[in-house]
Amino acid sequence: MTVGDDDRTGTAGTGGTALAGARPERPRKVRKVGKQWPWWQELPILIVVALVVALGIKTFFVQAFSIPSGSMQNTLQVGDRVLVDKFTPWFGAEPQRGEVVVFRDPGGWLDDQPAQDGGASPNVISKALAFVGLMPSADEQDLIKRVIAVGGDTVTCERGEPVEVNGRPLNEPYVYPGATPCDDLPVGTVKVPKDHLWVMGDHRDSSRDSRAHVEEPGGGFVPVDDVIGRAFVVAWPLSRWSLLPVPATFDRP
Template identity: 75%
Template sequence: MTDEKEPDERRRRRGRGVRTKRPWWKELPVLVGVALVLALVIKSFLVQAFSIPSGSMQNTLQKDDRVLVDKLTPWFGGTPQRGEVVVFRDPGGWLPEGAPQESNAALRGMQKALAFVGLMPSVDEKDLIKRVIAVGGDSVECNRGEPVKVNGKPLDEPYIHPGSTPCDDYPVGTVTVPEDHLWVMGDHRNDSLDSRAHVHEPGGGFVPVKNVIGRAVTVAWPISRWDTLPVPDTFRR
């Protein structure tokens, strides 16, 4: 009797809640879809990778470096602070019109798709990266032969590119930053069309805080250049 019952018992156990495993090729589209949704959520609300397009932030950042930008903090009311490196949308007229595009239609479509989910920089987005020197209400002095001064205090700027001068190529005198705006400058002062270069244009060279996408916190690529981007000591005094 024991031998006759065991097969029946095994059949009953097999019939309770046991599912047939689906082939991997049926599971793959679901996994890819979940991965893309997660990538899109991360890009939109948490962290996004950006490519450095020029040498205006040398030697802190080199051309073609990839940085990770914190997009979460602004959602909780955080605002850019002096000394932070930030990515922001063109306030208007800071970047040339049009950008070279991939001639191959298929590759161009792939680039746009990957950029949409944050896996590749977009050639269509007009974003810049600079260091915040002053925030709303601050006064900035930028005179030939002198260090940059914020609210009357000179900045010690060891991060600027060797051989660059703080203000000599674009001396603008004294400016006051409007509320909810920023004064930004590149670390390679002699190769940066930053706030100084646009002071006589509409907007006065100031960047609206609402244009800031987020703070660059880490150099992620290439691996040999991995590093964090802390606020320099001169801005903590």
């Protein structure tokens, strides 16, 4: 076998190893490829990327909403900020009994309801943050209530009696202290149509919910397609941070 020139001289060839006593090569400096931009040129790009990510989160994952009225007291107070899950409905999840949901006006429900937090008009920064979902929009006209029954359920709401779903009375510790389950707006017995919901506020004496709209078009029922998502946590103020779980009374079949 003929030995190559590199082996005779003791110098490592391409892919070889230097022999003992050979002088090691000095490490070479790694040069940066391309031109490095100054921070003031990179900053606008980073801001745009962050806004795009925030907008995507608002559109497909989570959005903040502000509570404008006392219809869900004491579970939710006026001015609370809740985070709403908009992600799971993309995989076919539908609202369940006991969940607190945000939904679009089914038609005429907001005619006598207060708008979102009053006060001074929002500035440009507030509008921009609301647009990408980092804070609630001042002109949102959505509603938030608790799902009491779903399509196919029978609801009974009589004066002096607890709310019944499919013949079973609900134990409702979340109802505002001093309020009655149905006394102010008794509606008797109703059957929830398929793909619809029956919703009620936790402050029953101060909530114009499904009961208040039974004589209107739609019968007080909320189409599932109008539901934006489930409110799962009170995020602000921090002193009121809490989860919004499904009450135990809805765990029964």
